[in-house]
Amino acid sequence: MRPKKPETTEGDLFRARLDQIINLKHELVQLGTRIDWDWIDREIAPLYSEKGRPGIESRFVGGLLLLKHIYGLSDEGVCHRWVYDPYFQHFTGFEFFQHAFPHERSDLSHWRKRLGSELELLLAESLRVAHQTGALRTRDLNRVTVDTTVQPKAITFPIDAKLVHAAIRGLNWLGRAHGLGLRHPIGASPSRRR
Structure with a gap:
């Protein structure tokens, strides 16, 4: 079943809002606002069934996968750092600081299997944002080098x-x-x- 949209809250006196404790000019905050999370959510919607327990929010898991590759972390490493890093939490769509990881760490690999070839959506969106911000020029795409050293070989x-x-x-x-x-x-x- 598709994930439920997070409820927006007006305020909570006893919890720290992430946008009040982080630097809003940080690169992860800027990147998180430029990625079209709704588009990614619409594209992967057919992968969910209509019945069952609601899935994990696509921004959360998609954000974790992007953070994993941006910082060169393992699945366990990105989940561990997420607990301590308010920028990671904000990037993955949380409004308030969390003191514990909200899901099972194995959910990341389950979600990656569910996506399969649709995982390319994150790459496409990353390239779109890079091109839109000027970090990637059109002429940079004339030649693409693919490193396959981590691919299993026969x-x-x-x-x-x-x-x-x-x-x-x-x-x-x-x-x-x-x-x-x-x-x-x-x-x-x-x-x-x-």
């Missing part, structure tokens, strides 16, 4: 145990083919050694 290195095992089995086969009998062929299962 490469098997010679130090892998499966390659060593295949080499031992191959040597056993060659030994048998040339008439060399091995007392205990290495790599054979215990039932085949008898």
Whole structure:
């Protein structure tokens, strides 16, 4: 089910409003006001069902994913820092300072799986804001370099145990083919050694 919109409050005498304790010129505050969170919410709306418990607010999780990549943090790291950093809380749409993380940390990975290829929406919105603010010029997009060093590769290195095992089995086969009998062929299962 789609997340409910947060209720706006007029004031609370006993809680600290984030906009009163942070610098409103901070880069995260400026970035948070320029991102079109409603557009992102409308784009991912079809991923939610009509039944069930309301989901986590898209600004909260989308903001956490952006903060994770901006500051190079792990899922646990961004959740841990969120508790102590009022700028992180403001960026993710909170009005009052929170003393505890409001959701499970695993929700971040569940939300990332739900988004799948729609995760590109955050990249598209980041590029739109960068272009709108002048941080990214049109000519900067003529050439794009993609770093894939963190992508999993289908490469098997010679130090892998499966390659060593295949080499031992191959040597056993060659030994048998040339008439060399091995007392205990290495790599054979215990039932085949008898």
